[in-house]
Amino acid sequence: MVFRDIGAHTGVLTVRGVHYVAAVAEMTGIGLATEVEQKLLKNSARTYERNSHGALIRVSGN
Numbered sequence: 001m002v003f004r005d006i007g008a009h010t011g012v013l014t015v016r017g018v019h020y021v022a023a024v025a026e027m028t029g030i031g032l033a034t035e036v037e038q039k040l041l042k043n044s045a046r047t048y049e050r051n052s053h054g055a056l057i058r059v060s061g062n
Helices: 007-027 030-045
Strands: 047-050 056-060
Touching: 007 056
Parallel strands: none
Antiparallel strands: 047 056
């Protein structure tokens, strides 16, 4: 199977996904910006190490 314009298709899916998430957050009263900030802070506190295959494995954090 040949993928043509995969970048454009990926962009369309991303935009649609963001619009959907934003709409659901607005309908439910969720502060999307606050939630994203909290998630980024949580992720930044995590530490990772490489396993024997070179894949990153989380070793601390939730």
